Amino acid sequence: MRMFLAILVCKLGRFVGKLVGKGSSMPGKFALKICPDILSRVQLPPHIIAVTGSNGKTSTVEMIAAILRADGKHVVYNEEGSNQIEGVTTLVLTHATLGGRVKADVLLLESDERYAKFSFRFFHPTEFVITNLYRDQLTRNGHPEWVYDAILPALHPDTELILNADDPLSSCFAQGHGKVKWFGLDKCAISVDAPTGVYHDGAYCPICHAPMTYDYVHYNHIGAYRCTSCGHAKPATDYTATAVDLDSGTLTIDGAVDIHLAFRSIYNVYNILAAYAACRECGVGAETARGVINNYILKNGRMQKFTLGQHHGTLLTSKHENSIAYDTNLRYVASTKADCVVLVIVDAVSRKYFTSETSWLWDIDFGQLAAPHVKKVLLSGRYCNDLAERFSFTDVKNWSVVPDIGEAAAQLAAEGGEDLYVVTCFSDRDKLLDLPAVQKEA
Numbered sequence: 001m002r003m004f005l006a007i008l009v010c011k012l013g014r015f016v017g018k019l020v021g022k023g024s025s026m027p028g029k030f031a032l033k034i035c036p037d038i039l040s041r042v043q044l045p046p047h048i049i050a051v052t053g054s055n056g057k058t059s060t061v062e063m064i065a066a067i068l069r070a071d072g073k074h075v076v077y078n079e080e081g082s083n084q085i086e087g088v089t090t091l092v093l094t095h096a097t098l099g100g101r102v103k104a105d106v107l108l109l110e111s112d113e114r115y116a117k118f119s120f121r122f123f124h125p126t127e128f129v130i131t132n133l134y135r136d137q138l139t140r141n142g143h144p145e146w147v148y149d150a151i152l153p154a155l156h157p158d159t160e161l162i163l164n165a166d167d168p169l170s171s172c173f174a175q176g177h178g179k180v181k182w183f184g185l186d187k188c189a190i191s192v193d194a195p196t197g198v199y200h201d202g203a204y205c206p207i208c209h210a211p212m213t214y215d216y217v218h219y220n221h222i223g224a225y226r227c228t229s230c231g232h233a234k235p236a237t238d239y240t241a242t243a244v245d246l247d248s249g250t251l252t253i254d255g256a257v258d259i260h261l262a263f264r265s266i267y268n269v270y271n272i273l274a275a276y277a278a279c280r281e282c283g284v285g286a287e288t289a290r291g292v293i294n295n296y297i298l299k300n301g302r303m304q305k306f307t308l309g310q311h312h313g314t315l316l317t318s319k320h321e322n323s324i325a326y327d328t329n330l331r332y333v334a335s336t337k338a339d340c341v342v343l344v345i346v347d348a349v350s351r352k353y354f355t356s357e358t359s360w361l362w363d364i365d366f367g368q369l370a371a372p373h374v375k376k377v378l379l380s381g382r383y384c385n386d387l388a389e390r391f392s393f394t395d396v397k398n399w400s401v402v403p404d405i406g407e408a409a410a411q412l413a414a415e416g417g418e419d420l421y422v423v424t425c426f427s428d429r430d431k432l433l434d435l436p437a438v439q440k441e442a
Contacts, residue, residue, distance in 0.1 A: 006035035010093035024082035028089030040122035043101040052111040053131030056271045061110045063275035067292045071284045077108035085118045116154035124156035133170045136322045168225045169206045183277040185241040191216040207232045239277040262297045305441040309413030311420035320425040323363035334368040345424035347381030358386040370395040380408040
């Protein structure tokens with residue numbers, strides 16, 4: 001009876017929530033109050049795929065869903081991104097019958113890295129993708145090794161782990177685990193000899209803390225690492241980017257699967273690899289996967305095309321408090337050839353709590369914007385003066401401060417027609433995109 005009541009309350013709460021534009025977590029919260037072990041009572045699909053990590057969760061999940069659906073599978077996943085246990089419960093019960101059977105072939109879950117152990121207390125994924133672990137949201141997540149310890153209890157011995165071989169920390173999840181598949185990049189055109197960025201999180205081995213060396217690096221500390229003491233090193237990969245050319249927008253997987261990139265970012269390459277690996281492990285053919293992710297354009301708004309005046313704009317989501325997210329998007333801007341202007345917005349550090357902690361700005365390599373084709377940089381939002389202080393320690397000279405986002409947009413609309421890149425977080429993106437002068441592209 002408690003299970004029936006919990007499912008009924010969740011369904012009703014979800015129905016009402018959709019009417020008012022809210023309710024992806026609250027119905028699950030009520031259901032858990034009624035029946036705390038509800039997730040152990042429902043009948044789940046044969047495949048349960050989980051995705052967690054510091055970056056790339058939402059994009060990877062979206063691509064996995066698209067590939068599996070192209071393969072004819074009925075997929076249920078948390079499209080709204082509610083990735084803690086309340087949101088997972090809402091998703092599961094909304095798609096369950098009143099008798100408790102989830103009507104799907106695959107349950108696909110984006111999982112918050114801190115709360116995965118709660119979501120998977122009563123059931124475990126059949127496949128678990130871990131994209132990466134970076135320094136992220138200092139006030140919430142502390143050190144990456146703390147996040148590692150938070151994820152560890154969520155991993156069941158029967159779950160197949162799908163891990164980033166190029167990340168020295170998240171690769172440690174394979175220790176003592178019998179079922180592991182690896183994805184990663186071979187040395188290619190984008191590789192460099194040593195770690196990049198203003199800090200080096202791969203300087204020491206996460207297992208024994210001895211110095212590590214690198215054969216090559218793809219970005220920051222992600223690449224072919226080797227510990228000089230315990231031997232912790234990049235493993236051989238099962239799903240491999242054997243060639244990457246971001247200038248031409250091409251990616252080759254396993255020497256045979258050629259993919260054109262709609263977004264020429266190293267992040268996109270890793271997200272595609274993770275999604276490809278997960279779907280292949282679920283029995284999807286290589287050609288089916290290639291057909292979906294070839295020139296795939298994300299629907300989640302993490303990259304949005306728009307026009308502002310005569311400017312063709314691209315919004316690049318860079319999660320606040322996550323310096324590597326910023327670095328990769330700044331690297332993308334720096335790699336473009338056409339003249340451009342850049343707008344950097346930091347208006348709210350977080351959607352969920354108030355903090356004025358901006359030390360993470362000093363971890364970002366804003367100096368990458370000191371490129372001849374970057375004609376102007378505008379700094380805007382509540383924390384524009386913190387940005388200005390950070391920029392004063394770079395080689396970028398052509399920057400200015402316009403605190404009001406609307407005023408910055410009006411200034412850009414009134415002059416020039418170069419390409420425009422907006423670097424901000426999803427918490428601030430709509431403060432620009434919802435302005436009357438901005439026309440979003442479908």
